[in-house]
Amino acid sequence: MTEPSTPPGSADIEPLAGSRLLRLSGDWTLAHYSRLRLRVTELGNIGGAEVEITQLGKLxxxxxxxxxxLLGAERLKQLAPALPVASRALLRTIHFSLQDFCEEEKPPERHIGLELLARIGKTVDTFRQNTLKLLGFIGLILETLAHNLFRPRRWRMTALILHIEQTGLNAAPIVALLTFMVGAVVAFLGATVLATFGATIFTVDLVAFAFLREFAVLLTAILMAGRTASAFTAQIGSMQANEEIDAIRTLGLDPIELLVLPRVLALLVSLPMLTFIGMLAGISGGAVVCAVVLDISxxxxxxxxxxxxxxQHFLVGMLKAPVFAFLIAAIGCLEGLKVTGSAASVGAHTTSSVVQSIFVVILLDAVAALFFMEIGY
Structure with a gap:
């Protein structure tokens, strides 16, 4: 025997004393969806009409x-007890599914002034957090250095010499070339401007004063921030992404002692030497221009x-070199340790280390210039 078929779904409005009656009947299934969709659209808001659903068929x-x-979740919830258990469960599932996957309302647009203040606040908070992390990391480096200073067996001499070669010896040609060219430019500009006042002889003092106090150490530190800090971040960041640093800790070794300390000490040795080379090269560039343009032998x-x-001008420049070296190395290593397990994170933190290093170098150089000027040194 075949199961008797029920009529297709329908929704009819019938008059009722003082109100209206919406009678729902038949099969409300996908086969009749198009016709039912049109009927639901025609009915629109049924308001306070009474609803009869006892004659509903398949659903x-x-x-x-x-x-x-058509009815809304609350109204349908009140009428659901008149339906079979399977139909009530289906209605409840559809209701929850529509709630889960409904499109969220777009938040109202914020005022541009509030948005600007929010971004400034976020930037200031990020700067504060990065500063605190850097200070904490500097303390950790100094603690590890003090712990191993009088323990020669724990010194990583091979790694130290390797990093001195990479950060110092390999960087010497580019530092010398850059400072030589800048020295020549400074001398040429000085000679051009001072010629107006008949004081071209002071071009010599300008070049020597500028490179001994500022230009040599500043240009060298910026080059190291772009060249060495990024290399430190990429090296340590790749190890962090590949979980090699976790393996080092598992073996009972200290990553600060093994990876960070040799790089910091190497840059502490390399940057003062490169600064001295930069002083000589910059003054040499100025001397060449003075000899060619001003006939000063x-x-x-x-x-x-x-x-x-x-x-004292030479000492001022040399005193700033180890401070810059320590901060550049610390920032480069710290950003490397912040890397998460992806290549994009390595690139982002490498960029961040360069930006932070250059910012810190220029900021400290400005503070040092003001300080030495105030004390007359």
Missing amino acids: DTAGAALLLD PARFLGLVQNDIGI
């Missing part, structure tokens, strides 16, 4: 969704430098 997900659109150039420029 599937398509029909249940239409009933939810190298012997006279050196004599003027010796007579007019005090030793």
Whole structure:
């Protein structure tokens, strides 16, 4: 025997004393969806009409969704006890599914002034957090250094010499070339401007003063920030992404002692030497321009430098070199340890280490210039 078929779904409005009666009947299934969808659209808001659903036949997900659109979740919840258990469960499932996957309302647009203040606040908070992390990391480096200072067996001499070669020896040609060219440019500009006042002889003092106090150490530190800090971040970051640093800790070794300390000490050795090379190269570039443009012989150039420029200007430049070296190495290593397990994270933190290093170098150089100027040194 075949099961008797029920009529297709329908939704009819009948008059009722003082109100209206919405009678739902038949099969509300996918086979009748198009016609039922049109009927639901025609009925629109049924308001306070009474609803009769006892004559409903078969119900599937398509029909249940239409009933939810027509009656609403609250109204349908009140009428559900009149339906079979399977139909009630289906309606409840469809209701929850529509709630889970409904499109979220777009938040109202914020005022541009509030958005600007929010971004400034976020930037300041990020700067504060990065500063605290850097200070904590510097303390950890100093603690590890003090712990191993009088334990020669724990010194990593092979790694130290390797990093000195990579950060110092390999960087010497580019530092010398850059400072030589900048020295020549400074001398040419000085000679051009000072010629207006008939004081071209002071071009010698300008070049020597600028490179001994500022340009040599600043240009060298910026080069190291772009060249060495990024290399430190990429090296340590790749190890962090590949879980090699976790393996080092598992073996009972200290990553700070094994990876960070040799790099910091190497840059502490390399940057002062590169700064000295930069001083010599920058003054040499100025001497070449003075000899060609101003007819000041190298012997006279050196004599003027010796007579007019005090030793304190050389000491100021050399004193800033180890401070810059320590901070550049610390920032590079810290950003490497922040890397998560992806290549994109390595690139992002490498960029961050370069930006932070250059920012810190220029900021400290400005503070140091003001300090030495105030104390008259």
